[in-house]
Amino acid sequence: MDEYNLPLNRVEKARTKIVATVGPSCCEPSQLAILARSGVSVFRLNMAHAGPEQQQPHVDHIRQVSEDINEPLAILVDLAGPKFRLGELPDEGIFCGRDETFFLVKQNPSAANELVTSYQALVDELSLGDLVMFADGTVSMLVEELFPDRARLRVQQHGIIRSRQGINLPGVKLSAPAISVEDHQHAIWAAKTGVDFVSLSFVRSPDEVRTLKDIIRSNSSTARVIAKIEKREALERLEEIVAEADGIMVARGDLGVEIDVAEMPLAQKRIIRVCHEYHKPVIIATQMLDSMHESQRPTRAEATDVANAVLDGADACMLSGETAIGKHPRLAVEMMNRIAQVTEKSLEGLPIRQSAKKNAGGLHEVTAAVVRGAGTMAQSLNAKLVVVASHSGRTALALSQQRNFSPTIGVSSKESTLRLMCLYWGVTPLRNAPAENIEQLIKYTDEWACRVGLAAKGDRIVIVGGSHLTAGQGNKKMSSGVHDIVVVHEVEGTIA
Ligand SMILES: Nc1ncnc2c1ncn2[C@@H]1O[C@H](COP(=O)(O)OP(=O)(O)OP(=O)(O)O)[C@@H](O)[C@H]1O
Ligand SMILES: CC(=O)C(=O)O
Structure with a gap:
């Protein structure tokens, strides 16, 4: 790690996740490591500017940095779509x-x-x-x-x-296919190289999202599909698209041209609201700290834009040219992280959000109820930590969507699931925890929380897990995906 010459103290990451676009200003391993330590959880590769051959080294570097700093980092491949x-x-x-x-x-x-x-x-x-x-x-x-x-x-x-x-061409309905031959090739590459999220630009219908999901699944990948909302046609079918996608990006660069820019702020708020109803993560993108391409400080309007996205309930905020080609990628990340952290303080103590009004994520009703109960318990017991053991990441997402302010730690025996958590608001994925055994998990969390200073003897930790935690690995119940255990643990503080 020393070779990266990293600052000694990594910053505490905001609950709102930061997505950073990789480009010439930040593609060296040392630069990527610094951005990750400064607050980035997800790196975006824009296929409109470089093909698989040029992007593969970035994938390799990000994976290497993730090992070196011992932190899960996710990769989002952004397909160009019919632009x-x-x-x-x-x-x-x-x-x-x-x-x-x-x-x-x-x-x-x-x-x-x-x-x-x-x-x-x-x-x-x-x-x-x-x-x-x-x-x-x-x-x-x-x-x-x-x-x-x-x-x-x-x-x-x-x-x-x-x-x-x-x-x-605002308002013109084009017949170009949503997924060109090149997008298809890029999606296959993304699936095969094991990235975590694939986003589709200029989505017009839920069918297009489904087609991309099929391409990804048929190439043995579990990558999640993010639909980019940047056309009026997408706004007209917003609910159906949100229901079908695994997540949404408010792609304001194009949305602000495709519709009247004056309509865009309310469109952004509506998209966030619909994502909340479906419990789907939503990323706010483009020009968030645009002046930081050149400047070391953002404008007041930009700082307010980031803060408003956090207050409206965005799961993540994205940096584009600020990190890809800007002069101060690290300062931009630090600034976004700081604005989010300061703003998030005002969310502390708010009641947790209700369950999804529209369950389009395939969450089992038992899991939904258990997650609801865990959130309420964590709040009323003033728990110092919530720990969620998750196989597919669905339970971690459900917890994240409650916007519980207690720090939430996600554990899983699958690294790919830990990487999905990189996009989930408030969830910190933790490697190497024994995610398959309740007793070991309690002991591990007790020691870990004391060691990193998140809890002390007598504090309470709420642990949410599936039946696999008691049934044991290999048991049939384990594959049911049902999470039906909540444990309230009083920290023993067994380490000195
Ligand atoms: N891999 C890359 N190589 C070179 N330049 C890049 C790369 N990725 C991004 N950039 C540059 O960074 C700028 C901002 O990045 P961004 O991904 O937002 O591009 P964009 O063209 O504005 O977005 P979109 O393709 O979604 O319309 C781009 O104008 C491009 O010049
Ligand atoms: C990110 C992107 O594609 C846009 O803002 O248009």
Whole structure:
């Protein structure tokens, strides 16, 4: 670990999890280790900017760092989905002046005002009067005339466009498949290389989420699927998409262009609310600390944005360019962690949330009741710690969704389950605990909690576990996935 030259004290991580995008500014093992020690639990690999060959070393480095710092770290592979991008342009970009004319051409641009895109059929899908947005909506052009091989556009909002920037067509229903051949290949790679979460961009329907789940399952992976909400069509079918997905990302970069940016704050709040109803984790993404690309401090508005996401109940906040290409990746992570921690203090003592109104996560009713009881017990007994032993991670997620303020420790005999917990609000995954035997688990937790200073003699710990804890490994009941044991343990403080 010394080789990373890490600070001696790792920061205490906020209950709200931090997802950080990996890019040139943070992809060395030493940099990844520092970000993990500063608050990151999940690393995001954006497949829109690099393919499996370039991303595989990042996967290897993250896994290595996780071993070195002895902490589970999760990996989220973000599939590009049907996003159209501009082709190659001069390095300095092209200035598009107001009222100037440009052409979107199917292929072989031959003049400076001819633009080619990554989706040849785009020209066929345009209609007169459509607005085409470039560079995150900072440049817009109106479709004025259509030809078989090109569309003539007039600049409405001027600005600079650059190579491979995204193109948005707000309100246009496109026929491009949700999962392109390339996305499919990337999903298979993600499944085979054992990542923990795979997200799909520009989701329009629950079927698309189901298709991605099938691809992942058929490649022997248990990775969870995150649906990115960034189109009006997704907002129209939000409940169905949330019910189908394992988690949601509010992808504000594109959402803020696809719908009126003025509508976006309320859309974000609605998405969080629906995720709460279904007990699905929700990540708030994009421009959270945008000015920290350059600056060492965020703006007041950015600090407030992070705090509001925490107060609204986000499970995680995401950093994009701030860590991928920014000048201060570590400061950005530390700042996000600090804002979340300070804000979370105001959540202490709030009543725990009710069970999911809509059980789309396949949680057994016994488990749901036990988790509810455990949360109430932990609160009324002022427990110093809640420990959850989880096979699939479902029980840990159910506990996380209660937003119980007592520190929650997740244990499992499966490392892949511990990594899922990296996204779950308030759950700290702990390696090497005897997750299959109640007596050993109690003894281990008692000693561990005293050693790290989380509890002392006489404090109470609530332990939630499945029937496997008493039935023993290999027993049939173990595979039932039902969690039906709650133990209240009074700490003996057996270590000196
Ligand atoms: N692996 C990478 N290699 C190089 N640059 C990267 C990489 N990942 C991200 N970046 C850079 O970081 C910036 C911000 O990252 P982010 O993932 O948010 O990209 P984006 O293009 O804005 O997002 P999206 O693809 O979802 O529209 C990008 O503009 C890109 O230039
Ligand atoms: C993260 C992402 O894809 C967006 O904000 O659009």
